[in-house]
Amino acid sequence: MLCQNCQEQEASVHYTQVVNGQKKEMHLCEQCAQGEGYMDFANENLSLHHFLTNMFPFDQTKDQTQQQMTSAQTIQCEGCGLTYHEFRHQGKFGCSQCYEAFSDYLDPIFKRVHSGNTEHVGKIPKRLGGNLHKHREINQLQEQMQQKINEEDFEEAANIRDRIRHLKEELHDDHGGES
Amino acid sequence: MSLQDFINDAISPWMNDEGQDSDIVLSTRIRLARNLKQVPFPTSGDQSSQEKVLEHIEQEFNNQSYEDFKKFQLVKMADIESVEKRVLVEKHLMSPNLAENSQTGAVLISENEQASVMINEEDHLRIQLYYPGLGLSEALQQAQKLDDWFEERTRYAFNEEKGYLTSCPTNVGTGLRASVMMHLPALTMTNQMTRMAPEINKLGLVVRGIYGEGSEALGALYQISNQMTLGKSEEDIIQDLQSVVSQVIESERQSREWVMQQSGIQLEDRIFRSYGVLAHSRIIESKEAAKCLSDVRLGIDLGLIKNISKTILNELMVLTQPGFLQHYAKKSLQPAERDWFRANLIRERLQLEQY
Ligand SMILES: [Zn+2]
Ligand SMILES: [Zn+2]
Numbered sequence: 001m002l003c004q005n006c007q008e009q010e011a012s013v014h015y016t017q018v019v020n021g022q023k024k025e026m027h028l029c030e031q032c033a034q035g036e037g038y039m040d041f042a043n044e045n046l047s048l049h050h051f052l053t054n055m056f057p058f059d060q061t062k063d064q065t066q067q068q069m070t071s072a073q074t075i076q077c078e079g080c081g082l083t084y085h086e087f088r089h090q091g092k093f094g095c096s097q098c099y100e101a102f103s104d105y106l107d108p109i110f111k112r113v114h115s116g117n118t119e120h121v122g123k124i125p126k127r128l129g130g131n132l133h134k135h136r137e138i139n140q141l142q143e144q145m146q147q148k149i150n151e152e153d154f155e156e157a158a159n160i161r162d163r164i165r166h167l168k169e170e171l172h173d174d175h176g177g178e179s
Numbered sequence: 180m181s182l183q184d185f186i187n188d189a190i191s192p193w194m195n196d197e198g199q200d201s202d203i204v205l206s207t208r209i210r211l212a213r214n215l216k217q218v219p220f221p222t223s224g225d226q227s228s229q230e231k232v233l234e235h236i237e238q239e240f241n242n243q244s245y246e247d248f249k250k251f252q253l254v255k256m257a258d259i260e261s262v263e264k265r266v267l268v269e270k271h272l273m274s275p276n277l278a279e280n281s282q283t284g285a286v287l288i289s290e291n292e293q294a295s296v297m298i299n300e301e302d303h304l305r306i307q308l309y310y311p312g313l314g315l316s317e318a319l320q321q322a323q324k325l326d327d328w329f330e331e332r333t334r335y336a337f338n339e340e341k342g343y344l345t346s347c348p349t350n351v352g353t354g355l356r357a358s359v360m361m362h363l364p365a366l367t368m369t370n371q372m373t374r375m376a377p378e379i380n381k382l383g384l385v386v387r388g389i390y391g392e393g394s395e396a397l398g399a400l401y402q403i404s405n406q407m408t409l410g411k412s413e414e415d416i417i418q419d420l421q422s423v424v425s426q427v428i429e430s431e432r433q434s435r436e437w438v439m440q441q442s443g444i445q446l447e448d449r450i451f452r453s454y455g456v457l458a459h460s461r462i463i464e465s466k467e468a469a470k471c472l473s474d475v476r477l478g479i480d481l482g483l484i485k486n487i488s489k490t491i492l493n494e495l496m497v498l499t500q501p502g503f504l505q506h507y508a509k510k511s512l513q514p515a516e517r518d519w520f521r522a523n524l525i526r527e528r529l530q531l532e533q534y
Contacts, residue, residue, distance in 0.1 A: 012466075080223045092301070094223035096214065096336040096344040099351075106348070110341075110409055113349050115383050117410020120342025122353040125335050126327065132339060 003028050077101035131171060138167050183531065189503055190494055191270060191292035191309075197489070198312020202480045203428050205360040205400075205493050207310040208271075209322040212302040212345045212354035216334040220346040221280070221299045229283035229299045236298050239332045240287055246324065249290035256284035262511075265502030271309070273297050294325055301346050302354075304329065313424065315357060315417045323413070342409065352409030357417055359424050362492065364399040364477045365434035366427075372401065375430070379423055383407050398469035398496065399477075403427070435481065450478035458529050463522040468499055487529070495525060 003011045004027050011027035073085040079097030087093060087102060099106065107118045124132045141164045148157035198204065215232060219225045233255075241253040256264065256278065264278040272295045273286045280299055287296040297305040306325050310318040336344040342352040350356070366372045376386040387402045403424060405416050438446055453474035456467070463471075476492035478484035497503060499521045505512050508520055 080219045080225070082223070090222075091348070092222040092346045093220060093344075093348070094346075095219040096216070096338070099338060099341060099344055109348055110351070114352065114407045114409035117352075117407070119340055119410060120338075120352045121410060122342060122355070122412045122416075123323070123326075125330050125337050127330060127334065 001027050072105055075101060075105075134167050134171050138164055138171075141167070186494065186498065186528070189266075189270070189498055189506075190490075191272075193291055193293040193309060193311055194493055195490060196311045198310060198314050200428055201312035201489065203361055203363070203431050204313040204424070205362055207312070207314045207318050208356075208358045208360075209308045209310075209315075209318040210356045210358075211304075211306040211322055211326055212343065212350045212356075213304040213306065213326070213329070214336040214344055214346070215303045216336045218303065218336075220301075221283075221303065222301060222346040226283065232303050233283050233285055233298055235333070236285070236287065236296075236304075240296075240329075245328050247291075248294050248325070251287045251289055251294075251296075254286050254288060256281045262502060262505055266506050269497060269500040269502045272307075274300060274305075276300055294321070296325075296329075302350070304333075313359060313421075313428075315359070315421050315424075316414075319355075319357070319413060319417050349406075350408050353411070353413050353416065355408055355413050355416055356404055357420050358402050358404035359420065361401050361403065361424070361427065361431075362399055362473065362476060363401055363427070363431050364473050365438050366431050367399040368438060369434050371430065371434065375427070376401075379403065379427070382419070382423060384420060384423055397466055398473045398492075400469075400473070400496075435477075439481065446481075447478075447483055450474045450481075450483055454478065454484060457525050459526070460522045462518045463525065464518045465499065465521065468521060468525065469496070472496065491528070495528060498524060498528070 001011045003009050073083065073088075075084040076082070077094060077098040078101065080094035082094035082098055084102050084105065087098065093099065110118045124136070141160050145157050145160040145164065148154070148160060194206070198207070214220055215235075218228045218232060221229055237253055240251055242250060244250045254267070259267075261278075264273075267273050267286065268275050268278055270292070272288055272292060274297065277284045277286065277297050277300045283299045285298040287298065289295065293310075294306070294308050296307070306322055306329070308318050308322040308325065310321075338344055343354040345351050345354055363372060366375065372386075372388065376388070379386050383406050385402075385404050385406050387404075388397075388400065403420065405420050407416070411419075453471035456463070457471045457475060472492050472495050475484060475487070476489070479487055479489055479491070498507075501512070501517055504517050504520050504524065507524065508516075512520055
């Protein structure tokens with residue numbers, strides 16, 4: 001068997017990985033395997049590449065959505081000029097505006113890659129997200145308040161309500177500042 | 180250069196520290212993918228914007244000190260030879276992918292080599308942080324601090340709904356990839372990894388191992404990392420990984436005990452045969468070296484082999500890669516010469532232990 005990478009030398013390293021329940025096999029010659037750094041952390045790209053090849057859910061329903069897809073293929077990002085067709089082919093965006101340009105078609109991809117999720121709930125950059133932090137805190141406090149009400153702990157619920165009110169006032173004051 | 184000097188040069192200072200559960204976990208890595216606002220991603224191929232990113236990072240961060248990381252030094256791909264690139268890759272300070280961007284690729288490396296930031300890899304910035312042994316939450320904390328430091332002087336591409344925007348859809352959201360490198364010889368020997376890997380997979384984690392001709396993973400080394408980056412907070416990602424890793428550690432410990440009870444003498448024989456091969460062979464190819472190193476490391480962990488330091492597996496795994504072998508040989512080596520050189524280096528390294 002020839003090395004999948006260079007197609008020149010005999011493959012001697014057989015590399016298997018399991019991604020989302022699917023077993024993928026790699027057959028590389030020793031040089032390529034070493035070059036790929038198969039034994040270290042740097043190897044991420046190699047493995048994700050396989051993942052990407054069946055990342056796109058549209059492939060399976062090609063017939064039904066053929067028409068829809070033909071129009072999607074020609075959508076182009078104004079920021080970098082990448083078309084949706086090219087994005088699907090290379091599996092990589094060209095700039096942050098691509099996210100908006102292709103937004104109608106991305107959620108099924110995100111769901112597939114991120115176990116059904118489409119929304120970020122993690123860190124928010126400090127400089128960008130002064131208000132975002134507050135919005136998120138208000139949401140959390142509102143959930144807590146509801147829970148206290150359910151537990152009939154009205155005193156604590158009132159405390160939380162005051163904190164929410166305070167945060168909302170701060171948001172109001174910040175209005176016009178950097179967001 | 181003496182072998183000791185060479186090793187000191189090759190092994191990053193943090194690798195000598197003994198981390199938590201270091202009998203099973205070799206190292207922990209946290210990686211954060213970040214891009215700058217309103218600049219096309221490196222994947223767009225736009226050369227001038229990559230140059231601007233590099234210029235900005237050089238101006239703001241080269242030779243700057245930050246807390247315990249001390250000074251960061253910028254290494255540009257355009258300025259170094261291919262063997263030096265290979266060495267940086269083998270030290271895990273950058274990816275092979277970055278080495279290929281010889282025009283605008285660069286890496287900022289902290290003085291203790293625990294942190295490195297790749298510039299113009301697939302994303303503008305890839306912040307990497309290593310920890311010896313198992314140290315997921317500590318590593319995350321440090322990486323977040325570094326991220327904050329970068330954010331003070333740059334603007335990130337971030338979107339309220341999708342989080343940190345990355346060139347690959349598999350990284351969007353937190354941009355966080357947390358990985359743990361584990362040495363699992365007993366689970367491998369008893370064939371349990373083939374059963375466990377798909378189970379771990381169902382939990383949204385990726386297990387990677389290397390397979391030679393047989394069914395055993397090469398060097399019994401496995402990397403477990405998160406797949407999902409969107410829809411979960413950084414802390415939850417880390418916690419979920421941590422709980423799985425802890426279970427794997429527990430299973431490996433139980434299996435080691437079981438193997439010792441069931442077939443102690445066979446195991447001891449295997450370990451000392453491998454020790455013999457490392458100590459005396461004149462030609463050794465990388466796969467055999469990996470297997471023997473794994474056995475010897477297990478022997479050290481089980482207390483069967485004494486007077487050899489634990490870090491020998493981590494160390495020789497790094498040292499016996501082609502880039503380092505050639506760096507040490509001070510010339511390029513053919514594959515056959517490498518096997519010969521590898522055997523020499525391992526023998527010499529083992530001798531260092533005895534005095
Ligand atoms: Zn090859
Ligand atoms: Zn774009």
